[in-house]
Amino acid sequence: MAAGLTRAAAGRAEAALERLRESEAGEADEAAAVHGIRKDMKKLRTVLRLLRYELAGKVYRRENGRFRDAARALSEARDAEVKLATLEALAAREDLPGDALAAWRKILDRDREAATNLARDEATVAEARELIEAGLEEIHSWGLEGDSWKLVEPAVSRTYRRGRRALKEAEARGDEEAFHEWRKRAKDLWHELRLLSCAWPRPLEATAEEAHELTDLLGDHHDLAVLREDLRQRNLGEEETVALEAAIGRRQEDLAAEALSLGRRLYAESPKQFSRRLRRYWQAWRG
DSSP states (O other), X not given: OHHHHHHHHHHHHHHHHHHHXXXXXXXXXXXXXXXXXXXXXXXXXXXHXXXXXXXXHHHHXXXXXXXXXXXXXXXXXXXXXXXXXXXXXXXXXXXXXXXXXXXXXXXXHHHXXXXXXXXXOHHHHHHHHHHXXXXXXXXXXXXXXXXXXXXXXXHHHHHHHXXXXXXXXXXXXXXXXXHHHHHHHHHHHHHHHHHHGGGSHHHHHHHHHHHHHHXXXXXXXXXXXXXXXXXXXXXXXXXXXXXXXXHHHHHHHHHXXXXXXXXXXXXXXXXXXXXXXXXXXXXXXXX
């Protein structure tokens, strides 16, 4: 367990550094490289969360912050890309005001180009590389040992419990902040299930796929909230803005209903039941 998780963490850091190298050498699409690096950092932080009770508290906080900051250094380019993609997805579903839509597309496309140029900035790339390289060196010094489920059981239970609590909060409040918080907790669960699915691949991979679907629904919900904030900064006309906001709201309502339906099933067990089930799968597999 300890060796496998350490290997997984180091692998994500090494993959991110390779993406940076390929992007700088012109061997990879920059937008795809940035997206890949951000995903690598999220997966690496999943390993850290699983080991948070084995690593010293200050080590966990320092390394989690280090890899979070590395992703943030490259986030502006990805955020601009997502806004434009979200608008295009909305336009495919809703009848949006044509002139306002065309004007907004041009603005977002210009913002995306500017953000991509920022991602090419040598200082930004150097900052991300230094953070990841330092983190990789730290991973190699963890020195964790053991193959017991106890290494991760408290963290697995905590992740599920926080996600279940976030679901109830989203149900009760129904606002964008609550759904965004739930999305983060669901994403934690998805990544952890992917790592631990070897204990019984067929059911756990299926559950991981359901968690992934949930994160997609909640991610789209959040992207629309970000798009609405962007809209309010633009001068696209009063009537056009009202119509665009209404379209965003309708789509968010649909996504929220789908997410809640799926989430109630995904989080149907108590945290204790969920953790006990995964522990039994693991022990049977290792036995």
